[in-house]
Amino acid sequence: MNRTDRLYAIVEELRAVAPRPRSAAWLADRFEVSRRTVERDIGALQQAGVPVWAEPGRTGGYCLDRGRTLPPVNFSPDEAVAVAVALGDLAGTPFAGPGGTALRKILAAMRDDDASAAHDLAARVHLLGGRPAAPPVPAVLADAITSRRVLRLRYIDRAGAATTRDVEPLGFVRSTTAWYLLGWCRLRDAVRAFRLDRVDRVTATSERAPHRVVRPEDVQVPEGDLRTLTLL
Incomplete structure (x- = not known):
């Protein structure tokens, strides 16, 4: 986990348990860093204006101002397990990492008894078969759309x-059958679709990609009708 993701995750963890504190030792163990790193991260959050303060005492730790946090998300055990089942097919996709983070946020925001019931229900759900294990998508590739950085790819085509x-x-x-990165290829001077499992190596350049509009007819993935994902 890079530092930006960890800072966000610390805020979400403190938000989930507010107004109760989390100790530096607990946070260090949770994010697999040193206590000194946690203290530096908290300092950075405070300098950025995040309402975090230290509560002294044996049971103290770091707290987030309850008045400036969102109310808990009241997922039922059934809903949490439904999300977990849906996220189970994300391995090898650009959304596997964010999916895992989303599920942890849901469980952290649930009441203890509901979270326990969700774990119990999940243990009673059995999955037979499934897709072959897929290699994880590199973070720089998974973050490509939101970061909008021009990527340098070493790509292997179907002929090798x-x-x-x-x-x-x-x-x-x-x-x-696969996930593709849709991009403007400067080598071909056109829109191209790159199978993620054929990207041999990828780095992000410092150049920010210009805005381009993609039409459905520009997408060359001949497997069914193209539709755009919508959030209900």
């Missing part, structure tokens, strides 16, 4: 030929 390309990330496409 390798090329190095600078690509402006435009979106992701899921077909029936």
Whole structure:
């Protein structure tokens, strides 16, 4: 976990238990860093204006101002397990990491008895078979759309030929068999879809990608009709 993600996760952890404190030792163990690193992170959050303060005493720790936190998300045990089942197919996709983070946030925000019931229900759900294990998507590739950095890819095509390309990330496409990065390929001077499992190496450049509009007919993934994801 990089520092930016850890700072966000610390805030979410403190928000979930507010107004109760979390000790530096507990946070260090949770995020697998030293206590000194936690103290530096808390200092950075305070300098950024996050309402975190230290509560002294044997049972003290770091607290987040309850008046400036969101109310708990009241997921039922059934809803939490439904989300876990849905997230189970995210391995090898750009959203596997955020999916795991989302589930941890849901469980952290639930009441202790509901969280316990969710774990009990999950232990009674059995999954038979499934997709072959997929390699994790590199973080720089998973974050490509939100970071909008031009990527340098070493890409292996279906014939096994390798090329190095600078690509402006435009979106992701899921077909029936694979996930693709949709991008403006500067080598081909056109929109191209790159299968994530054929990206051999990827780095993010310092250049910010310009805004481009993609039409459905520009997407060359010949597997069914293209539709855009919507949030209900």
